[in-house]
Amino acid sequence: MWSPDVLRFLAVLLLALGLSPAPAMADVFRVGEFTLQRGSDPGTYELTASVPNVLASNDALGLPTGCAETDRERFVEAVVVRYAIRFTCQGGFPPEAQIVTPWGVDGGTFTSALGGAMVKMPLQSDGDRLLLPLADTAPQARPLPEVARYYTVEGVVHILGGWDHLCFVLCLCLLARGRFLLALVTTFTLGHSLSLALAFFDVIHVPVPPVEAVIALSIAFMAREAIMTRQNGGEIDPAQRRRQLAVVAGFGLLHGLGFATVLRELGVAPGERASGLLFFNAGVELGQLLFVSAVLGVMAVAGIFDRSEPVRRAALYFAGIVGCFWAIERVAGFSLGIA
Structure with missing residues (x-):
């Protein structure tokens, strides 16, 4: 038989596990995958995003001035949620243009086809958000x-x-x-x-x-x-x-x-x-x-x-x-x- 001390301590640990906000799949890293490409019509774009379902939300993207979201689809797939978000922009992008994502991921990858060829680059979180570059998507060498x-x-x-x-x-x-x-x-x-x-x-x-x-x-x-x-x-x-x-x-x-x-x-x-x-x-x-x-x-x-x-x-x-x-x-x- 287990001693009362063991039973009490085990009960506290199990209670802590039950109250923990961490998902049951313990080895989960909060990363996202993002792909941006041009739409079939001039001035239209489509962003696909895959984020862990614990972070999924329907909050709006932070789009550059002159851009507006036109359509959004959401697909739930086990432990991730995938989005297909379409938006339009009037004119070109300024050099510093970025999309601000609303999901608090730790990092991820961003693939862009805006320059014709597919360019893939790593992303680092900026607080509780990720910034997706629009004008220059070529990965820059870091020191x-x-x-x-x-x-x-x-x-x-x-x-x-x-x-x-x-x-x-x-x-x-x-x-x-x-x-x-x-x-x-x-x-x-x-x-x-x-x-x-x-x-x-x-x-x-x-x-x-x-x-x-x-x-x-x-x-x-x-x-x-x-x-x-x-x-x-x-x-x-x-x-x-x-x-x-x-x-x-x-x-x-x-x-x-x-x-x-x-x-x-x-x-x-x-x-x-x-x-x-x-x-x-x-x-x-x-x-x-x-x-x-x-x-x-x-x-x-x-x-x-x-x-x-x-x-x-x-x-x-x-x-x-x-x-x-x-x-x-x-x-x-x-x-x-x-x-």
Whole structure:
């Protein structure tokens, strides 16, 4: 039987999950895809936009002076909403002309055919909006410090907003201590760094929905591993350590495939592929270290009050339950063709 402390703590964690505004699909990054092209009649244009459904709204676009929206269609497709927005403009665009989008995405890609050829470029959020350039859509080279800052921040934001990755790291923190914890975290890092690079440069191609489902299962597996280890006295023999390192390395490869999906969605410019990958991965590692430090700090405080074991068990049961829930949800989603 679980102790009253474990039950109370687990109830609080489940309540927090239920009240959280985050979507059930934990590894969601708020990115958008935008395409602008000329209409069939002179002075007409069509913007297609794809945004996460949690951000969808029918608020008006911010169009340049002399432009007016004429028609809008909205299509709901599982976790995204697609818009087809048509507008007209009198005369040409001034050099600084932009469309202000009303959706608070973190970034995305913008493809424009206004100049004849299709030009694709990455977008960065400006507060709670994106600005789509109209006059000059050629991607501009950015200095390395700006590239480093942008992709590092995006990496930190993604790992700290990716509940499934954090739950897995939480299980590692509660499975081992000291040097072996360092070895586990390092192995996980090497695994997801390798697969992130291979997937981003299209060396390997793996369907996203099954990967996301197995990532969820990895949480449940590591939660059980941590619980069973402590039930067996907390001692880990060398053979068991080697097995756990191999398992964590394999799961790290899967988590890296999830990171690669996000990096692609950010619309990395061709000239920034190597540097973008490097600094995005650095941001992921920085965010991971911050989370590990926070977990160890909480456990240290719990130890002061002689509550480290109830907190540990409650957190592991919570992670295991959430991992199973996400696995079922994701398998059901892609088997029904809605994920």
